[in-house]
Amino acid sequence: MAQAQSPLEKLVAETVELQTTQSGLRGACPFHPDATRGLYIHNGRFHCFSCGANGDAIDWWMRLHGADEATATAHLARGTPGDSIDEHSNKPC
Structure with a gap:
């Protein structure tokens, strides 16, 4: 049975x-x-063991x-995909 993705998992997967x-998901840090x-x-949090980036x-x-x-909260509240309309989305990782 497939497990539902958390909002963070969906954002990161973009x-x-x-x-x-065994304990969650793993990937290459874009930072x-x-x-x-x-x-x-x-558990709805990310952490990079290389650079220390972490949060929700x-x-x-x-x-x-x-x-x-404020911008991030408003954007996420709209349910808009993370890489779409905001002027900040053109910034490189």
């Missing part, structure tokens, strides 16, 4: 290829060159798009 692990795939997602869906969107918390 930019990162994720693999299932630095990451050959070790040090990014982990578990709002933190992910803020960091990925260079936005402030």
Whole structure:
């Protein structure tokens, strides 16, 4: 049976290829060159063991798009895909 994705998992999956692990999901962190795939997602939180990036869906969107918390919160509340309409979405990872 397929497991439903959390909002964070959906956001991360837009930019990162994720693999299932025993404790959650794992992928290459987009915030630095990451050959070790040090990014982990578990219980609605992300953490990169290489660069230390961590947080929830709002933190992910803020960091990925260079936005402030109010912008990220408003964007996520609209349910808009993470890489669409905002002017911050043109910023490189």
